[in-house]
Amino acid sequence: MNYWLIKTEPGTYSWEDLKKDKRTFWDGVRNYTARNNLKAMKKGDLALYYHSVNEKAVVGVAKIVKEHYQDPTTDDDRWVAVDVVPEKELKKPVTLADVKADGRLENMILVRQSRLSVQPVKVEEFDIILGLSEG
DNA sequence: GCCAACGTTGGC
């Protein structure tokens, strides 16, 4: 069981969109590091769902329901997609500022390498963020 | 809207 963080711009595809759709394929990754992370995802893994741009906050948890396959939006076989469903909505969003303010999370890739759109998260970090969302 | 960070591309 692995934990991840996936980023999206809410204007492009938000948590609300995922809830409405019930399931989506996570496509459009065009970065080798992020792609490698997609390939490492297993069915049942959980991913923090992060809104960048205006919100800059983790808003929910998504579950991986289908492991990587050819990205349907391109013929280029270098790129892959996975399928995700909404698992749990956070009671309150955990913002980037919250994460940065918590010393236990200072080594998160989200903080250290903010541009990576699909990144692994340690189980401890995952639990801390869920804890923060409880207030 | 600006700028820093970083990934990718392309020339050599």
Add this chain to the structure above:
DNA sequence: GCCAACGTTGGC
């Protein structure tokens, strides 16, 4: 295979 130039992302 290296590295400079360029484009994109994302935080502020």
